[in-house]
Amino acid sequence: MLSLLATSAILPEAWPNPLLQDQHELPLTTPDAWFDDVGFAVMVHSHQYHSGILWDATVSKDGELTAYGIVVAGVTPKGIRDDPATVLRRLERTYLAAAERPRPAVVATPRALAGLLPRPR
Numbered sequence: 001m002l003s004l005l006a007t008s009a010i011l012p013e014a015w016p017n018p019l020l021q022d023q024h025e026l027p028l029t030t031p032d033a034w035f036d037d038v039g040f041a042v043m044v045h046s047h048q049y050h051s052g053i054l055w056d057a058t059v060s061k062d063g064e065l066t067a068y069g070i071v072v073a074g075v076t077p078k079g080i081r082d083d084p085a086t087v088l089r090r091l092e093r094t095y096l097a098a099a100e101r102p103r104p105a106v107v108a109t110p111r112a113l114a115g116l117l118p119r120p121r
Contacts, residue, residue: 009090011035011092014034015108016033042073046076
């Protein structure tokens with residue numbers, strides 16, 4: 001998914017799996033991708049990891065982020081694989097919508113991924 005996001009002329013570089021905290025330093029759910037400038041989380045939901053009893057937890061975690069004012073967009077591996085252009089356009093529109101409102105009061109910390117951190121802005 002990160003490689004798809006990187007093809008966008010609209011989106012800044014996404015942070016993979018950042019650590020999120022509320023203003024009291026309580027940990028929040030970790031999104032699959034994060035756009036820190038606007039407080040926008042992308043969650044990849046697959047049948048393999050989120051079906052059955054895990055589905056309720058998945059929906060609750062998305063709702064937790066939304067309760068803190070974070071814009072959350074859910075995508076699926078199948079959607080990314082079968083129609084990446086449509087997925088990317090939706091994420092770009094969601095990012096632009098998130099930019100129209102104040103950034104939520106959450107703290108995001110980039111997480112090292114294979115020894116790399118996102119480029120500083």
